[in-house]
Amino acid sequence: MAASGTNRRYEHLVASLGNELFEAIRSAKILMVGAGGIGCELLKNLVLTGFHDIEIIDIDTIDLSNLNRQFLFQRKHIGMPKSQVAKESALRFNPDANILAHHGNIKDSKYGPEFFKKFTLVMNALDNIDARRHVNRLCIATETPLIESATEGYLGQIQVIKRGVMECYECQPKPAPKTYAYCTIRSSPTKPIHCIIWAKEEFLTHFGDQERVVNQEQEEEITDEEVKAEEAKIEAIKEKSFSEYLFRKLFYLEIYKKIRIAQLTKKDLWPGRETPVPIMLDQLHLYSNGTNDSTNSVESLPDQQIMSLKQNADLFIDSVNRLVERRSKTGAMDFDKDDDDALNFVTAASNLRSHIFTIPVQSRFSIKSLAGNIIPAIATTNAVIAGLIVVESFKILRNSIEKCRTVVLQKKPSAGRLLLSCASEKPNPDCYVCSSHFVTLECDTDLMTLGVLVEGILRGRLGMNEPSITVDSDILFESGEDLDEEEVKRMKLQSAKKLSECRIVNGTIIEIDDISQNFQLKISIVHKNNFAEEGQTFNIVGKATPLPTATKTKGEDKLDEKAQDDDEVMIVDAPAVPPPAPSKKRKAQFEEKDAKKSKVVSLD
Structure with a gap:
């Protein structure tokens, strides 16, 4: 390409990469999946390296918590689609680029095999295993080269995937997601995560799509007159105040029923532990605060402070009132860690349940991390991995995919090196995705x-x-x-x-x-x-x-x-x-x- 006129910006690229590779870069059609931490760095790298034809897909909108590391976004962009804002910001680096942004789910049917076939190369910048597996299978099916990437704190990795040449994303087993016994979650929690999982299920039960709610608890069969009397009292206030009804049902009635079952059956439902203590909404002043003020630093942010029992109760009532109003207007909701009302409900509900079972309560910040399965991200790590993705893409565009390497970024140097690379593994003959099925x-x-x-x-x-x-x-x-x-x-x-x-x-x-x-x-x-x-x-x-x-x-x-x-x-x-x-x-x-x-x- 002649380096004149509007193409003068590419003179240094042609000089360093050579005409043949630069022409391959300009003619390549790239699909970038994900416009978050890695995606922002990667898109900037792509347009500055001369990639011209790029499509981006991301389902998310911009949240305040993204701004510390996703530098293509600013405060004014909060609530806007990541893919669209990333496109507009990247064009400032290179207005000559042709970028098409899709705000949607990569698993939608319109992004199927026919969609993938038109791309020279796919680059993953995702943050969840489910979407990674989906893209991996479409690239295997269409024989499209894929560069997979991931970061976690100071750690990072990239991997090149090509059907029949090197192993796919699923050739090696991934750690199974941690599961917990259902009876532990519902009846005898011992850890904060148990209470958080319970709170998320309660959110879906009362505000989500009922057909998607799995494992709803069956009411215990109990004919005790005392329990029936308490049930009648609580049911009577349902029409007057749903938030107060739900508080009394979850944090008083359900616990009271379990205690009565233990008494009537003479079974120790909580061996070696204290019996749970139900919470009565109108008697909060009789309970311990459930927090030690010495744990809250004066300098700590509000979300990082431990709330008292009354603060959690107030937050629960307020969040339920807001969610009830929203549900009447918009219908069923899914839990989203970036939805303040949903997160407030889970924070308050899990802390109230923790108080009942004598489990340490958590800050809103900690609960958001656990409830949203948030992996800590560092901007520098994302930048290093995004740069390595572009380097490996050069080998693919030179038709030298056999020279591609799997590269790992370490937290501490090994033999004086932070980056370790090795030859890509061959496909696993027992892989159910790319080999044995x-x-x-x-x-x-x-x-x-x-x-x-x-x-x-x-x-x-x-x-x-x-x-x-x-x-x-x-x-x-x-x-x-x-x-x-x-x-x-x-x-x-x-x-x-x-x-x-x-x-x-x-x-x-x-x-x-x-x-x-x-x-x-x-x-x-x-x-x-x-x-x-x-x-x-x-x-x-x-x-x-x-x-x-x-x-x-x-x-x-x-x-x-x-x-x-x-x-x-x-x-x-x-x-x-x-x-x-x-x-x-x-x-x-x-x-x-x-x-x-x-x-x-x-x-x-």
Whole structure:
């Protein structure tokens, strides 16, 4: 490119990078996913390096807490879409760039495989595993190179991903999210995080989408007259003041009921611990403050101070009143750590519950970090990682992807170096995403429902977006925007069934298809009803477990011969249950593929 006129700004780039690489940079079409800490630094680097054709996707809006490290944003931008403001700010560095901003969710169907195919390179600047897995699968499906990145405090890492050349994001197992036994959360919390999780569930129960609320507590069966009298008193004030009703219900009645159950059954529900103390709203002055003023520094910010019991009670009443008013206007809400009313509710509710169970109360700042799963971020770390992303992109654009390195930024020098690099690993042959497409699921098929399989495992643990479940040629479950109202109702009924009622039993192989990710997976089911860890209900293994050999009966030799020719034949010992009919879209897909799959054979 001639370095004259408006292109004079690129003279130094042509001189340092060479004409061939610079032309590749100018012609490359880049997708950048995420416009937060890493994204702001990365977008600035891209436009200053001469990248011309860039698209950005981010679902978030700008919050005050972003301004200390996301330098493309200012106070006047609070509440505005990150992607749009990042675009406008980056254009000041290089008005010649062509940037298209999308304010939306990368998991939306419009950002599917066809959308990804048009890009030369994808750069991830995300802050959650779920979205990373989704982008990884789309890049694997479309064979688009991906540069993955992450930071946490002083630590950072980048990784280049290319199908068939180097390992993908899911080739190595990621730490499973920490889970807690449901009975601990609801009945015997011992840590602040237990109370925070409980408070978030209560927020969704009273102000969220009821159909998305999972594991709502079933009311204990108790016929005690004293409890009934207290219930009647509290129910009487519901119409007059919902906030006062909810306070009395959560922090007095529910605790009082548990104490009465313990007394009537003569069971110690809290062994080795103090019995919880219910809180009465009109007698707050009788309780200990629940805080030590010496823990609050005069210089500390309000959000970092520990509130008294009365302050938490007042905050709870105020937040409930605000949320009730908002719900009447806008409908159901999701918990958002940056929503002041939602965070105030969770802060106050978790601290009040902590007081009841003699657990140290927390500051609003600490609760925001725990409730929002916030990872500490440092601007310098983001800048280093963003720079490394651009360096690795040069190797890809030079068609030298084999020279790409995985680079780790350390907190402390090792052999005098903060940056350590190594050759990228080859794909893991057992990876269920880019290689084997096969995993084993251990679970109790008589207890687990199809809904838990979909929400907790396929979406929650395996990062799928719109999964459909097939056993042989029968579709047991499907999801997606194309389902009509009747189909949605049928799927809801289907979700309540136990796996065994859906013919998913020990030895069954189920096929999962996620059209939005262009991703297919087979899952081998192993029935198991006891696990080593408390609260564990399933286990996922990244490689298929051999199916148990069925006992042959007369006439089965021919069936075995057919099975050797057609590996999609499966023998199950469950009774046949008619599955729901596929949607119109799914029918069309089966016709288009002309799928010839064998029927399930049921042996007596």
